[in-house]
Amino acid sequence: MSISQADEVLAELEAPFYRAVGDEVEVFQAAARRGSPVLLKGPTGCGKTRFVETMAHGLGRELITAAGHEDMTSADLVGRFLLKGGETVWADGPLTRAVREGAIFYLDEVVEARQDTTVVIHPLADHRRELPIDRLGTTLRAAPGFQLVISYNPGYQSVLKSLKESTRQRFVAIELDFPPVDIETEVVTYEAGIPPETASALVKVGRAIRTLDGSPLREVASTRLLILAGGLVAEGLSLRSAVQSAVVQALSDDPDVVRALGELVDAVLPRA
Amino acid sequence: MSISQADEVLAELEAPFYRAVGDEVEVFQAAARRGSPVLLKGPTGCGKTRFVETMAHGLGRELITAAGHEDMTSADLVGRFLLKGGETVWADGPLTRAVREGAIFYLDEVVEARQDTTVVIHPLADHRRELPIDRLGTTLRAAPGFQLVISYNPGYQSVLKSLKESTRQRFVAIELDFPPVDIETEVVTYEAGIPPETASALVKVGRAIRTLDGSPLREVASTRLLILAGGLVAEGLSLRSAVQSAVVQALSDDPDVVRALGELVDAVLPRA
Amino acid sequence: MSISQADEVLAELEAPFYRAVGDEVEVFQAAARRGSPVLLKGPTGCGKTRFVETMAHGLGRELITAAGHEDMTSADLVGRFLLKGGETVWADGPLTRAVREGAIFYLDEVVEARQDTTVVIHPLADHRRELPIDRLGTTLRAAPGFQLVISYNPGYQSVLKSLKESTRQRFVAIELDFPPVDIETEVVTYEAGIPPETASALVKVGRAIRTLDGSPLREVASTRLLILAGGLVAEGLSLRSAVQSAVVQALSDDPDVVRALGELVDAVLPRA
């Protein structure tokens, strides 16, 4: 398949399902009007991606996403030269495309990326709003509407992998967390397509695990896990089997922890 | 040999031999109907690959497999540009092929792979079900039937190599283990092509090693090892020679351990 | 897009807004007349980039900027060969372009770059004022007007990442810091487009955080952060929400620190 034949699969722009918890929507919209970059902080599976999708939809702008990883280089974001018919042809990376088209660029798990990836966004994250492309010997000014959004999970930060202060201090920071019980139940009901009572039972399980004293888990049961379990129930699996596979086994490999979580689930779930 | 001349060797789709132990088949099928990704956990040689082959056969879908390793990059999964007649031509990687064709993609030993490999599957492992291909500047929506399956051996996890929480929490987890005696005997009989009594003796050896108190072995005798030993017997080797080569010498290099295992085998095997 | 079609976006040369604090302007101008390279030292967000922009504007010279990062190689600065029509064509890097055109070259965060990046500027930073380009087998003498400016944040230096003495001792060093209250208030007022009283309140918050005893913060609230908060207020957000997002959440992820900073902000900000 040549590049021009590559099937362009565009995400249909139906409004995503999102329930606001605090002033996150207002802060994001103010930053968006200003063109200020936004940093989303929050645990795995609490809805950061969904929040950005909702904001993009509300603003009527395209959303271009990339996920940071250890081997990501600045070329993965900015672009690179390709050989075509014996000529080198420049191919925009996702960041450059967003800069040209005035889209929202969302860099997920930014602390996983190497430093050249984060440094490359600096001139886009201050008053300059420009992207120097060394390999083209040029500098792009961001089109109106371009907005930079990055996210990370503070629980993952370590000495080796943390956001540089010179990067952080360019962003308006918004903290997200798991929603309160009623909103989480509404979300699980909607996303998994299950009755509210089943969703409520799953949210109870999730809450019980999150508030476990002295928990040996590296991370708690996210809203995403509860939706995953709900989906299995919607496909006909029993609630217990679904929770066992999508929550308990997903959270730990340790036989003792798995058994303890199983007992906790038994105590929380309604008798069948 | 040019690419187009490469011999395509298609696995014939005869039903693989698999005996279910718990509710693993039901959970997998529910996840498959939902399109939810599945994580298989279990020790070396307990049948994870065989289980996936069985599920794929039952669902009538193609199975595309890749094994994670330290040097695997995202390009190994997604694809890369090749030079052809002076043009760069895109060649789909195995993951992209599975996404286009709606196949089951099985990434074995996922924790061995570098992070960019695991991050690249994230958008395929949540509600988006899409694969962004940066180098093509495009995003593929997964064809119906596409399902992601990954596996790993929890005994291998270490601080350096473990599955990221943000990856784990996207998967329905299924734990597999060595089957109970009767099923394991049936499996060894069938796979090695030996009489049930011989298979039974081999399973006894395996069980004895697995339940050894204070075992110095990093891993126990797997079902796969017992089948390997059975195969040597089917080729005319004595039971003791077969167990010595395919089980004892395969499990340890330490002379003391080898001798102790040999004595255990002597105690378990019937006098010739 | 081919190289020649790349949109050249030139920064319009309106005078940037800068308020001098000490003799930094005189020292820079003397160094510029002499052609001596300049090293700017100072914390994140104190205005180093803005200072260089002001100096370049005052001297009527083009400013070419690059930001050091771990993966920057000398080729990123000097240039590289590109394939074009089957020929290798040399493409100047930003440093080479500045050397040819007599521009000011500003290498931001120089300690982040690998050593070959810093060594490559040595012959430009002493009496030779020349740039050897090994790959062309040539040596460029810097055009009149060329000046080298590098910057770094002393607070970031570590054993692993520090400026080599043989590099440092080629530069006239200028130390910058956050401006005094009246100048900082003027700057925040102008840059954020808010009333002086609001700017004054933000500067009070900034000063309070900077003088916190035994602060657990790796870095304090920079002028840039205060401008960012001011911008959110200009977009209609409340002062408290703006400070919470652009200052408090931007400075820390630690719940205790975030709460303590919030109390400090409450004590400093005027009752609504």
Added chain:
Amino acid sequence: MSISQADEVLAELEAPFYRAVGDEVEVFQAAARRGSPVLLKGPTGCGKTRFVETMAHGLGRELITAAGHEDMTSADLVGRFLLKGGETVWADGPLTRAVREGAIFYLDEVVEARQDTTVVIHPLADHRRELPIDRLGTTLRAAPGFQLVISYNPGYQSVLKSLKESTRQRFVAIELDFPPVDIETEVVTYEAGIPPETASALVKVGRAIRTLDGSPLREVASTRLLILAGGLVAEGLSLRSAVQSAVVQALSDDPDVVRALGELVDAVLPRA
């Protein structure tokens, strides 16, 4: 020299000289009939390579050998694309060649290789007997007669470099060691082309070094070293000079150890 002009030097298939010690030949032949992969374990220079050559000759199959090393990548085994006339042409690696032609593939010192090398052989080492070639987007089924043989020296294993359990448990393991006195004397006589008495003296030296109490040597005098010394004698060097160069100096650089070994040799060798 172009590829097609490369001189193909085929090893003439005369029967290699090998004397069996235990049941290693029977186990290998049973595994070969079954198509099961074989793992050879044993110290440096004990005859592992010679054993495989003998087995290949006996089975009338071609032997293709590769030696594992730190920088070996899977492409070194599987193959890579080469540019030819502006086209990329695929060139089979040695493993792929063996898979297509049904040859014995012998990977020497497997633990030296990087993990992607060992993982690439997994599907060839179980019931699948297939080689996925990601870069061709194809999977080769092994031709009849293909057999995988790997070897390593257990004395070299360390925490960093050991065979993964998931690799080990796919192989029938055969342990080799230095042969008993009479066979070793016969081997040295034949290989070095010296009288049996001289060979006998050399074997005595080897035995004395191997049974040294509290030996400071990392490895003992192998059969290969004794043959090397014998060869120097066959070329006219005195027995003592030959042992000094080919055994003593080859085993250690430490002056004390060299002197101690020299005294041991004096005690063992017949007076001239």
Added chain:
Amino acid sequence: MSISQADEVLAELEAPFYRAVGDEVEVFQAAARRGSPVLLKGPTGCGKTRFVETMAHGLGRELITAAGHEDMTSADLVGRFLLKGGETVWADGPLTRAVREGAIFYLDEVVEARQDTTVVIHPLADHRRELPIDRLGTTLRAAPGFQLVISYNPGYQSVLKSLKESTRQRFVAIELDFPPVDIETEVVTYEAGIPPETASALVKVGRAIRTLDGSPLREVASTRLLILAGGLVAEGLSLRSAVQSAVVQALSDDPDVVRALGELVDAVLPRA
């Protein structure tokens, strides 16, 4: 710009300004007559580069310079193949050019380079005087007049970065240091273009810093720094401002050290 169009900027061969301190000129000239390689040792900014420039001028030979750095490979010195019109064309590196043309090759900061860089000069640094170019499959004999000069700063050596003994023992070593007061004053006067009294004051500052008891500085004020400060004075800056920027701030970032150095400067400089 193509290679052939690259502007060749030749350094005009006016006699550089150099004042000999010991027998360094005689030793260098004897080594040059003999063709023996020379190793220059000495602190940052003491005049090593200037010394080599002076020697090259005196001998009427071209001087080709390269600075060692962590990422320098042997190809950076020896040369590499470039694609040109579909052909690979060899491009000499600076060392190869010097070998062909009988120039003096000066490798500055040799310990910074990787080992393959230093090993590549071995055959040029002994009786062979030849440069094997593996990639050309050829070996160049050095033209008459070729001389190898390397330099390093002994104060920088560490366990990780030191000159290998097998490299050192091929060189005639010359140690350079800061010149005595009268010569240093003459040098600063000449190079900065300032009155001798001002130069004398600067040299006094430099001497005071160099003889500081228990100095916390990694390196002292070099002659180069004093010339830099003198240049700022020549451009109209006050002596105190010049010393503050070009000496004090250049030597340290530590506020306490900066203040202490400032007090030392106040004590040494004449009252304005």
Added chain:
Amino acid sequence: MSISQADEVLAELEAPFYRAVGDEVEVFQAAARRGSPVLLKGPTGCGKTRFVETMAHGLGRELITAAGHEDMTSADLVGRFLLKGGETVWADGPLTRAVREGAIFYLDEVVEARQDTTVVIHPLADHRRELPIDRLGTTLRAAPGFQLVISYNPGYQSVLKSLKESTRQRFVAIELDFPPVDIETEVVTYEAGIPPETASALVKVGRAIRTLDGSPLREVASTRLLILAGGLVAEGLSLRSAVQSAVVQALSDDPDVVRALGELVDAVLPRA
């Protein structure tokens, strides 16, 4: 310059100057008749390279040399593909050239090379005498006369860098050291072109340094250093200046050690 135009500089085959000390010549010649590979051990500058040159001249064979270094890959020895006229053309590396032409291949400082370099010589170092070239898919049998010689300095070995046992045990080992006084004086006289009395004085200095009690030097004064000093004397430098530059300063950077060595030299050298 294209490859075919590369100036082939052939070393004229005049007999090198070498004085035998022990039975090193006989051992080498026996190994050469047998085709057995040779390992030379000895300190820096004791004459290992000269010894091999002498042996090659005596046997009338070409000598091809390569020096091991950290970045050497097997391709540097075996060869690689080059692009030529749009075709990839294979270019033999120095080892392959020696294998084809039956030359002596001398790999100096073998422990510096990466493991793939040393592993690649294994099949050339045992009974097979063949070189598998994976990238050509071929295996070369060594031409008659081909002989492998490697060398290293035992004093440099460390845990990280030592010769693997499986490599060592393929070689006949010859230990070289500095020659006795009379031979060393003869060598220095001849090589430096100075009167025997001057050479004798230099050898006395060398001996005094080598037998220094509790020497802080990593390595002692080699014969090569004494020849280097002699050469400076031949060019008119005083004996003391020559020893100071070519011996004392070459051996140490430590002021105390330099002074102590200077006093030792004063005590040994004749009063001028």
